[in-house]
Amino acid sequence: MIDISTQYLGLKLRSPLVASASPLCEAIDALTRMEDAGIGAVVLPSLFEEQLDIESQGLDADLSRGTDSFAESIDYLPDLSSYNLGPDGYLDLIRKAKRTISIPVIASLNAVSMGGWVGYATLMQEAGADAIELNLYDVVANPEVSSSHVELDYCELVSQVKAGLTIPVAVKLSPFFTAIPYVARRLDEAGADALVLFNRFYQPDFDLESLQVIPRLALSGPDELLLRLHWVAILYGRVRANLAVTGGVHSARDVLKCMMAGANVAMATSLFLRDGVESARQLLAEMKRWMEEHEYESIRQMRGSMSQLSAGTPGTFQRVNYMRVLSSYKVPEVAEKPRAGIRHRGGTST
Numbered sequence: 001m002i003d004i005s006t007q008y009l010g011l012k013l014r015s016p017l018v019a020s021a022s023p024l025c026e027a028i029d030a031l032t033r034m035e036d037a038g039i040g041a042v043v044l045p046s047l048f049e050e051q052l053d054i055e056s057q058g059l060d061a062d063l064s065r066g067t068d069s070f071a072e073s074i075d076y077l078p079d080l081s082s083y084n085l086g087p088d089g090y091l092d093l094i095r096k097a098k099r100t101i102s103i104p105v106i107a108s109l110n111a112v113s114m115g116g117w118v119g120y121a122t123l124m125q126e127a128g129a130d131a132i133e134l135n136l137y138d139v140v141a142n143p144e145v146s147s148s149h150v151e152l153d154y155c156e157l158v159s160q161v162k163a164g165l166t167i168p169v170a171v172k173l174s175p176f177f178t179a180i181p182y183v184a185r186r187l188d189e190a191g192a193d194a195l196v197l198f199n200r201f202y203q204p205d206f207d208l209e210s211l212q213v214i215p216r217l218a219l220s221g222p223d224e225l226l227l228r229l230h231w232v233a234i235l236y237g238r239v240r241a242n243l244a245v246t247g248g249v250h251s252a253r254d255v256l257k258c259m260m261a262g263a264n265v266a267m268a269t270s271l272f273l274r275d276g277v278e279s280a281r282q283l284l285a286e287m288k289r290w291m292e293e294h295e296y297e298s299i300r301q302m303r304g305s306m307s308q309l310s311a312g313t314p315g316t317f318q319r320v321n322y323m324r325v326l327s328s329y330k331v332p333e334v335a336e337k338p339r340a341g342i343r344h345r346g347g348t349s350t
Contacts (some may be wrong), residue, residue, distance in 0.1 A: 002288045002291050002292055002296075002297065002298070002343075003297060003298035003299065003300075004016065004261075004284065004287065004288060004291075004298075004299055004301050005298075005299065006082075006264055006265060007041065007264060007302075008040075008041065008242050008265045009104075009106075009130075009131045009170060009194050010039070010191050010193065011104045011130060011131065011163065011166040011168075012169050013040030013103070013265065013285055014103070014223075015038050015040040015264055016040060016246070016255060016258070016259060016263075016264065016265045016299055017038070017039050017040055017051060017249075017255060017265070017268065017280055017284060018039065018041045018042070018043065018160065018266070018267045018271070019034050019041070019042045019043065019090075019267070019268065019272060019277075019280075019285065020041055020043050020048055020246045020267035020268060020269045021043045021045045021108050021133075021135070021149070021269070021324040022045065022272070022273060023045065023046060024042050024272055024273065024277065025042050025043065025045055026044065026045050026209065026230060026268075027094060028092060028096055028097065028100055030277060031097055031100065031101050031105075032100060032101060032279045033278065034101075034103075034272075034277050034280065035101045035102065035103050037099070037277055037278050037279075037280040037284075038080065038281055039277075039280050040103060040104075040109060040265065040278055041103050041104040041105070041106060041130075041265070042097070042103065042104075042105055042106065043106045043108055043133055043267070044093060044094065044097070044105065044106065044107050044108055044187070045108065046108040046109065046110040046135045046137075047090045047107070047108065047110065047120075048107055048110045048132070049060045049292035052263040052310070056298065060066050061246065062211075066288040072160045087120070088162070089128040089159060090107075090124075090314045091123060091124065092127075094107055094124060094127040094128050094191050095127050095128055097128075098127075098128035098129075101106050101237050102118065103129055104130040104131065105128070105129055106129065106130060106131045106132065106134070106170070107124040107127075107129040107131075107132050107133070108134075108135050108172075108231070109121060109132060109133070109134055109276065110134060110135040110136075110137055113132045113224075118160050118164055119164070121161050121164065121165060122164050122165065122331070125165050125166065125167050128346050129167060130167060130168075130245065130274075131167050131168045131169065131170060131193070132140050132161070132167065132168075132170070133166065133170040133171075133172055133196060134157070134158065134167050134169060134170065134171050134226055135172045135199065136154055136157075136171060136172060136173060136174070136199070137174065137199050137254075143206070146160075147177070147178055151177070151183055151186060154187065155173075155187060155189075155190040156182075156192055158171055158187055158190040158192050158239045159190045159191055162190070162191035162192075166193070168193035169191065169192060169193055169194075170192065170193060170194035170195070170196050170242075170244065171187050171192045171194070171195055171196065171241075172185075172196035172198075172199050172246070173195060173196065173197060173198055173199060174198055174201060175197070175198040175199075175201075175227055175231070176197045176201070180231055180234075180235075181234060181235060181238065182264045184235050184239050184241075185228055185238070185239060186242045188239040188240050192241050193239050193241055193242065194241050194242035194243065194244055194264070195235070195239065195242070195243055195244070196244040196246055196267070197228050197231050197232060197235075197243065197244065197245060197246070198227065198228060198231070198246070198247060198248050199246075199247075200220065203216065219273060219274060220247050220248050220250075220269070220270040221250075221270075222245045222248055222249065222250045222254065223248065223249070224248030225245070225246070225248030225249060225250075225257070225258075227247075227248075227255055227259070228245040228246070228248060229245070229257055229258065229261045230249055232245055232258065232261040232262050232263050232307075233261040233308050234307075235264060236262025236263075236304045236307035236308070236309060237262070237263070237307060237309040238260065238309075239302065242261075242264040242265075243262055243263045243264055244263060244264060244266070244267055245258040245263045245265070245266045245267065245270075246266075246267035247267075249267060249268040249270050249271065250267045250268070250270070251283065251287035252283045252284070252287040252290060253290070254266065254301070255283065255287055256291075257306070259299055259302050259303050259306055260303070260305045260306035260307075261306055262303060262304040262306075263303075263305075264303075268280075271283075280341060292346075311321050
């Protein structure tokens, strides 16, 4: 019998397909349908630090800094009242989810400062969350802040959160680090139980008529998976932390590729938003069928088989594959149109 169970964050999941954070995951009915469809775990939508108690000492300091000079800066914060359920509702969602479904429930926090939100992570744990995912989505636009400063802050953040919790912690990263393996190793040492690769970089657009910056969010496509596979294949076996792929997972083959690269789980959102939660059932069935046809008995058997560690010469893995990609493209032949004034079969051009 094909075994598609996996281990992630110290939890046994019945399948490697995880529902990542999305509006779907804040509805109990949708969470129930996810469990019924065979999904292994769910990640609740991120709770932003700005939604926490404004009187928290750390957050209050962050929000008030600079407002003496730029009084309007406080207005830059969007109205988050309609995004997820707010702090109290979020804790209630965790409790209801734990009472309703049996698969692991992972809470998500988006942080920008040390502040009072570390204590809120404890409240999430007390509400029953099986794990917490730190969503480190932060665009560093200050030219005075160095990359090393950002990395040290992230590691300190993970260390502080881990110190106050007994449940596991995952860290969701962006791909925009100069040395991803170095950052991954430091976060691993800081106590991260899993690394989630990668956060999608949402970029707003300009409205030329109103001269305003407008939000723009597009669902992911399968091509986005390649970046994730690349780095998971490099990190596999080099960090203690589990590895998760998020972004570009749309099919059974995508999930299988993630496992072979070395991931413990493959997370999907756009797939469910586009095709419905029930699409997970067909995806998992196709995955089992492929494994049976190719004589794989378990996820464990295939995990990491396409990682860098499995390459015959790991030292040349990157450059060889880079050259292969460059040489794989074939310029299509384009038939030249006859030019005016040149005789060709069938007559003379004028």
